[in-house]
Amino acid sequence: xxxxxxxxxxxxxxxxxxxxxxxxxxxxxxxxxxxxxxxxxxxxxxxxxxxxxxxxxxxxxxxxxxxxxxxxxxxxxxxxxxxxxxxxxxxxxxxxxxxxxxxxxxxxxxxxxxxxxxxxxxxxxxxxxxxxxxxxxxxxxxxxxxxxxxxxxxxxxxxxxxxxxxxxxxxxxxxxxxxxxxxxxxxxxxxxxxxxxxxxxxxxxxxxxxxxxxxxxxxxxxxxxxxxxxxxxxxxxxxxxxxxxxxxxxxxxxxxxxxxxxxxxxxxxxxxxxxxxxxxxxxxxxxxxxxxxxxxxxxxxxxxxxxxxxxxxxxxx
Amino acid sequence: xxxxxxxxxxxxxxxxxxxxxxxxxxxxxxxxxxxxxxxxxxxxxxxxxxxxxxxxxxxxxxxxxxxxxxxxxxxxxxxxxxxxxxxxxxxxxxxxxxxxxxxxxxxxxxxxxxxxxxxxxxxxxxxxxxxxxxxxxxxxxxxxxxxxxxxxxxxxxxxxxxxxxxxxxxxxxxxxxxxxxxxxxxxxxxxxxxxxxxxxxxxxxxxxxxxxxxxxxxxxxxxxxxxxxxxxxxxxxxxxxxxxxxxxxxxxxxxxxxxxxxxxxxxxxx
Numbered sequence: 001x002x003x004x005x006x007x008x009x010x011x012x013x014x015x016x017x018x019x020x021x022x023x024x025x026x027x028x029x030x031x032x033x034x035x036x037x038x039x040x041x042x043x044x045x046x047x048x049x050x051x052x053x054x055x056x057x058x059x060x061x062x063x064x065x066x067x068x069x070x071x072x073x074x075x076x077x078x079x080x081x082x083x084x085x086x087x088x089x090x091x092x093x094x095x096x097x098x099x100x101x102x103x104x105x106x107x108x109x110x111x112x113x114x115x116x117x118x119x120x121x122x123x124x125x126x127x128x129x130x131x132x133x134x135x136x137x138x139x140x141x142x143x144x145x146x147x148x149x150x151x152x153x154x155x156x157x158x159x160x161x162x163x164x165x166x167x168x169x170x171x172x173x174x175x176x177x178x179x180x181x182x183x184x185x186x187x188x189x190x191x192x193x194x195x196x197x198x199x200x201x202x203x204x205x206x207x208x209x210x211x212x213x214x215x216x217x218x219x220x221x222x223x224x225x226x227x228x229x230x231x232x233x234x235x236x237x238x239x240x241x242x243x244x245x246x247x248x249x250x251x252x253x254x255x256x257x258x259x260x261x262x263x264x265x266x267x268x269x270x271x272x273x274x275x276x277x278x279x280x281x282x283x284x285x286x287x288x289x290x291x292x293x294x295x296x297x298x299x300x301x302x303x304x305x306x307x308x309x310x311x312x313x314x315x316x317x
Numbered sequence: 318x319x320x321x322x323x324x325x326x327x328x329x330x331x332x333x334x335x336x337x338x339x340x341x342x343x344x345x346x347x348x349x350x351x352x353x354x355x356x357x358x359x360x361x362x363x364x365x366x367x368x369x370x371x372x373x374x375x376x377x378x379x380x381x382x383x384x385x386x387x388x389x390x391x392x393x394x395x396x397x398x399x400x401x402x403x404x405x406x407x408x409x410x411x412x413x414x415x416x417x418x419x420x421x422x423x424x425x426x427x428x429x430x431x432x433x434x435x436x437x438x439x440x441x442x443x444x445x446x447x448x449x450x451x452x453x454x455x456x457x458x459x460x461x462x463x464x465x466x467x468x469x470x471x472x473x474x475x476x477x478x479x480x481x482x483x484x485x486x487x488x489x490x491x492x493x494x495x496x497x498x499x500x501x502x503x504x505x506x507x508x509x510x511x512x513x514x515x516x517x518x519x520x521x522x523x524x525x526x527x528x529x530x531x532x533x534x535x536x537x538x539x540x541x542x543x544x545x546x547x548x549x550x551x552x553x554x555x556x557x558x559x560x561x562x563x564x565x566x567x568x569x570x571x572x573x574x575x576x577x578x579x580x581x582x583x584x585x586x587x
Contacts, residue, residue, distance in 0.1 A: 208416070209411070209413060209416040209417050210416065210417055210418060210419045210420070212373070212411070212417075213411055213417035213418070213479075214419070215373055215403070216371070216373070216403060216404065216408075216409045216411065217403070217404040217408075217430075217431045217434070217482065218400045218401065218402070218403035218404025218405060218431070218434055218435060219400075219404070219430060219431065219434045220400065220434055221396075221400075223430065223434070227430075228419050228421075231421055232419070232420075232421060235421065305421075306421075307420065307421060307466040307468065308420065308466070308468050
């Protein structure tokens with residue numbers, strides 16, 4: 001088992017390397033001269049040739065690409081992503097650190113909502129397959145899958161905040177109240193995915209021989225459903241559930257912008273509009289690393305949960 | 318004294334478009350201490366008969382007829398009553414032991430949950446019973462076996478554990494659904510020895526198989542099923558000489574041919 005963990009961990013190193021290269025290359029392929037961007041952002045009206053050349057020199061843009069890449073990578077490993085072009089008084093790390101907790105709040109509440117809502121519904125849909133409840137939920141899944149989350153967000157905002165006035169429309173000035181609508185919006189698309197995942201996994205498990213044998217042994221129905229079928233289904237869902245965490249963190253971009261939530265997504269979009277390259281670069285790298293790390297964690301977790309992998313080495317019977 | 322009476326059992330499957338008759342009137346009786354073999358090819362309704370009297374069919378099936386275990390009406394009993402019958406009064410051994418246990422739980426847990434479902438024994442009593450059954454099934458180091466996961470044990474061992482679970486609560490009837498089909502021939506031989514000694518110990522057994530040879534080893538009485546009907550019944554000797562149905566004749570002929578070939582290879586005497 002330890003060997004397995006070590007092997008998986010070593011395997012992500014080249015992957016992280018590749019992510020950093022792609023991030024660097026794609027951002028530098030943007031046909032904009034960073035020096036001009038900087039001067040524009042600093043509101044320097046007429047940029048003379050000498051000034052642009054000077055700025056280029058200051059930003060280290062005249063070095064060869066390879067040197068720049070390794071400089072950037074070495075700094076990134078120390079969480080130093082340079083200074084934001086848009087706000088020279090702040091480093092990129094500071095900007096990310098300010099935005100990240102907000103996104104984390106949003107993603108966590110969404111994750112909790114997804115699990116709390118989809119687990120019982122998926123369970124009931126599987127148990128009462130083809131009942132009116134299951135059919136209703138299937139229609140609901142179909143509908144929510146077809147509705148983009150920014151649209152759901154706008155509808156919620158209009159009905160609940162504007163018409164009914166129950167919750168604030170946007171921003172994060174009202175504590176928990178402000179968090180509710182964005183979280184529901186982010187969660188909505190994942191809820192239908194997970195209901196379907198859990199339902200189908202459970203239905204698939206119900207036809208397995210171990211369930212038949214559990215019935216033959218006269219176990220109580222609730223025991224079979226929860227301890228055997230549900231546990232086995234969750235077992236196969238664990239990676240999908242784990243991977244939804246980085247997806248939630250990165251997937252808040254659109255919703256954050258709809259609700260003017262000052263998280264990573266809003267930061268990313270405003271940086272894109274400002275061509276604030278160090279911030280975009282850092283954001284892309286961060287999200288890439290999140291995906292890889294979460295994938296690793298949940299792969300290992302699944303291994304730990306599977307007795308076959310966990311105690312596989314000592315087969316002696 | 319007959320312990321199980323099945324009268325004119327009919328099972329139909331209602332699909333989306335058509336309904337299929339699976340059992341078309343099956344009747345038989347089982348005496349206490351008897352070993353009844355049900356022989357037939359795949360799809361002849363052997364397993365279906367057992368599933369229907371154990372209440373293991375879902376609502377897509379309609380069941381008609383009568384089935385009594387002592388005085389319990391198996392076809393009208395509630396779900397909870399049937400649950401209590403299954404695993405306690407009627408126990409069953411399935412054909413593929415490798416996939417019948419939940420791979421996420423240790424053997425000890427799966428034995429214990431079965432006993433918990435039917436008794437109010439303490440943890441200690443359950444543990445003692447588990448050890449006792451594993452010893453009775455001649456598994457080495459029973460307390461180690463309890464700590465194993467299914468994938469750590471061989472098919473033969475899992476089959477023995479299954480038999481152990483089935484016998485633990487002194488069932489009225491032990492149903493064995495092709496218990497030797499999915500395991501290798503050496504283990505098959507050992508498992509058959511196990512069944513023969515169970516039979517000698519007076520356990521009432523229904524033994525389902527498609528192998529007439531196996532049936533001849535263990536049966537007191539034989540039922541041959543084909544296409545949802547009982548086509549022949551009686552002792553093995555009786556059926557061997559007086560087969561009515563084409564299918565039975567074919568089975569007997571095959572069996573005789575195998576025996577002839579075997580004897581020939583041993584010494585040419587027939």
